[in-house]
Amino acid sequence: MPNILSVFWTSKNTFKSELPGEKTILVVRRHWFFLFLSIFFILFLALLPFIFYFFIRGFSWYNIFSSLYWFLVTIYFLILWLLLFYSLTIYILTTLVLTNLKLIKIEQKTLFNYERDEMELDKIQDISVNISGFFATFLNFGDISVQTAGTIGKFSFNYLSQPHKIKEIIMSLK
Amino acid sequence: MGNVFLILFLIILALYLLYVFFIIYHLIRFGIGSLPKILAFIFLIGSFFFFLLAIAAFSQVSWDEILKFISEKIKVYFPF
Numbered sequence: 001m002p003n004i005l006s007v008f009w010t011s012k013n014t015f016k017s018e019l020p021g022e023k024t025i026l027v028v029r030r031h032w033f034f035l036f037l038s039i040f041f042i043l044f045l046a047l048l049p050f051i052f053y054f055f056i057r058g059f060s061w062y063n064i065f066s067s068l069y070w071f072l073v074t075i076y077f078l079i080l081w082l083l084l085f086y087s088l089t090i091y092i093l094t095t096l097v098l099t100n101l102k103l104i105k106i107e108q109k110t111l112f113n114y115e116r117d118e119m120e121l122d123k124i125q126d127i128s129v130n131i132s133g134f135f136a137t138f139l140n141f142g143d144i145s146v147q148t149a150g151t152i153g154k155f156s157f158n159y160l161s162q163p164h165k166i167k168e169i170i171m172s173l174k
Numbered sequence: 175m176g177n178v179f180l181i182l183f184l185i186i187l188a189l190y191l192l193y194v195f196f197i198i199y200h201l202i203r204f205g206i207g208s209l210p211k212i213l214a215f216i217f218l219i220g221s222f223f224f225f226l227l228a229i230a231a232f233s234q235v236s237w238d239e240i241l242k243f244i245s246e247k248i249k250v251y252f253p254f
Contacts, residue, residue, distance in 0.1 A: 016204065027206050027207055061243070064239055064240060065240060065243075067231075067234045067235045067236060068235050068240055070231055070234070071232055071235050073231075074224070074228040074231040077227075078224050078225075078228055081220055081221065082190070082193050082194070082197070085197050085217045086197065088213055088217075089197050089200050089201055092201065092205055092210050092213060093200060093201075093204055093205060093210075095206055097206060108204075111196055111197070111200060
């Protein structure tokens, strides 16, 4: 009997509409820096009720309203918890998948809005990498543009970490 | 009057649970690899914790005392 908990540590990186015999070689996401920014902002928002508490605790009416205040803080934290994982979900689901047959770009825009582009590896003509800016150079992330021979034209994926390495892997599979 | 707040609270909790379901479903159904499953599990545990915390906080609120205080203040500022 297969262990159901194994989904937490082993994965064949299967995905929706995978072809028979297709093997996932690489799954890459945007650089963690873009996730860090939203997490940092949410952590800052999480501190606000405690800062606000220091201002209002001296008022005479606070004793009566304290239970209501902390109840509203828990509701606020429910919303922040959802916001945090909403950001994480968008980050996790926006991926570039490289298989032995195709290059797939999945861009999750909102929870119910996503864009998916597929490109066969043998139709790829050129791959260009663009790294611009201080943070991009320092943290090694950038954009990859893939040019194809077919009618699909060009597709690009932004803010990938180690774009040169990804380009090399794609070119080696061509 | 407390029932009105209870109904409002239940509506908020229902919306919260619906959104929790959407996020967990997306992570498990569309996530590639084991990382989304781990995140979905952490999210589920955290959501349950915050859910219980919100219920506990709601039960601590003394609505009668708060409404009495507000009505007294209203009488002071608007005696007519």
